[in-house]
Amino acid sequence: MASVRQAEQGSLRAPGFRWWHGIIIGLLLSYVPGSLLVAGVLLLPLVALRLVDPNADGQRIMIVLFYVGAAMVHPLHEAWAANGDWETCITQITQPVTLALDWLAAGAAWLVAEASAIGGRLWNTEVARRERKSIEKRIAYLQGEWMTADEDPPAS
């Protein structure tokens, strides 16, 4: 069941918002608006990626999410530690180092994903090339063994 739903979700172009997403966001907005602000600001690279790269699918977003999440740990911790203090939250999202880290994390995620895809493709090509070479070698051997005459043109 779960896999079916995942597949359904993956097939949607836009992230499928459900009514309970709204409730959760509403609750967060009312109880921890500071933290939500920090999270929202720090999740902006995701939105940017979504807009810039049309190929970015759910999986790519997920990858970037983890990297961005890694960058988000510290500000959110700070925000949490300050009990959602509005000022602290503002400070967090205006800190250039944090923002830079956040964007860099998104960029790094994208870079790593692309690079590993390219690497995988290269690896595959190499494997295919080797395979092709061995097949050609086998064909040449078989033809030499079975299809050539010693001194005359092939009998068959």
Next chain:
Amino acid sequence: MADTQADNSQELLIAERYLISLDRKQPDLGGCATYGAQDTTATGTSYLGLAPFAPSARLSEIMFFRHESVIPIHTHEYAQGALWLLCPHPPGPSLAEFLGLWTESQLIDGVIRPLASLLQHLEAAKLTCRSIRPDNLFVGQGLHKVVLGPLGVSAPAEKQPVLFEPLSSAVCRPSARGEGTIDDDIFSLGVIILALAIGKLPLEGLSDADILKRRFEVGTPAAYMEGHSVPVGLRSVLTAMLSDDPVSRPSPRDLVTIAPSKVFTVRPVVPARVPLVIGGNTVYTPQALAWYAGRHPAEFSGLLQRKVISNWLHRELELSVMASLIEQASASFLPAAGNKAVDPATMVITHAISVLDPGAPMFWGGLWFWPEALPQMLAQATVQPVIPDDERMVRNILSFMSGNPDAFMWAHLPQRQGQQITTLSVAARRMGGKGGELVRRFPYDMNSFLPCLSKRCLDERISLPEGLLQWLNRHVGVEDLPDDILGRSGFLDDQMRSFLEANCARQGIIPLSQSQKAGLPPWLADLTLLAAVQRKFDRTPLSFLAQRALPLLEMELRQWRSKTSRARRRVRLGKAAEDGNLGTFLATVNDPTGLRLDQRQAQDAEAEISNLMRVLDEAPERKAAADREARNSGEFFSLLTGIAVAMASIWLEFCR
């Protein structure tokens, strides 16, 4: 039987015991080349080494025949496939050197009784002698007792002069005389007695044709004894012995018990009151007419058609039965029928002659012959044709006679001829071949001592198959056998093939059936035959032969599809050729199971190649799929690193 040739090649050591000095040629004994020989194991024992070319077919029986009046065959050995007979020296010079004048009692004790006793023993053994002639009779120094040369060392009666043969075989050419009967030997004995009694040969100086003519004119006894002072006591026995009618001749038993002046009665030959003239010759007896019929067939058939002959027989000879038989024979005359195989005209003459003289040999196709002698005639015609077309003619006669015995089996065919024709046709059926091949095999099948008649090895007198193999092995080089001939007609010629096949058949093996032979190139069929012979008779390696066949067989290896198996088999071929075992040599190439396996593997390989080709063709499609996969796995990897980074970040934040 290790045969070695001494270094100087003038001495031949056979059976590691008998040393034959090829340079010490002796006078021919029994009609075959003779050399001095020694037994090396017993010093001082000297023998004669006889090199018979085509001995009697019954030599194996004759060799065990012993009699005091005949020089025994001590032993027989083969040297390089050629037969050698060893016999002791004759006791003295032959009668051909000096006849002498013998008295009646000397003749009775020294010639008639011993030879009659010999003939009696031969008759009991169902053998004939057919070699009583001056050059084959030997007299010890100072003795008056003759000893006959070894029997069976040449074809029966082949060396007999016309003078010493009864009319029934004298009319035939030497090779066509056949085994004959003891009566024929009695006749020869009679001639020798006459010659010894008068001190010279009768009718001396006349040619063979003149001798025959004279004998037909007045009868042999009269022709031989006319004008000579024959002892009175011998006159009766000689007249009987020289009689042209075999029934009138005395039997050996009569002669063994002969006493001086014993009287023999002979049924007198009644000549015609008025002679018949044929070809300018006057003829008084039916026998003479039969002979002249053979010499002037056209005139004879004219007389036959005009019923002159039957009238003559009826009126002048009062032979009414014979006359009516002749009339019947000429009634079947079909004028100018163009059947080549049996010319009816000739057949009628054959028929008429057998009626006229039942004791005469068969006359057919212009030849006088005894049917049993046909194989020997063919051998002789092959080796030494009398006329250019001899071999073909004899072959046709033999082929027709063995294939259609019924054509000759008319009611009055003399019994002896009938039996001989039946024997021939039975032999032909047993051989089972057909056409030229059958006829070629005939001489070899009928005479196991006959050497291979191929022109290439005739001088070697090879009569053993292993001998021929060894000879071939030595004479297989390019100079003896050029490549184009080898490719076209194989290793053997027809005579060699027939020789080997006859020898194989004698051992009960048939190397190749007709149909198998048809599908093979000649050299391969020959090799198969040679391999069979080698397996059966001789294990000696035939390396040269195999080496010569190597390139040809390597061509055959092309049937194999696999390159490595070709190479492997080529190596094996080379090794087998060195070993000289033709069986394994051939089996390397002639391997149906291996070939089938090879074909199947070749098909498998073809299938695999097409499979692999398809795989190569599908490569782009698979590449797209692989790219997608690569992207997925790359992203999975990125996800993992992302998770790891996130965990690390959390760890840094909270746990440090």
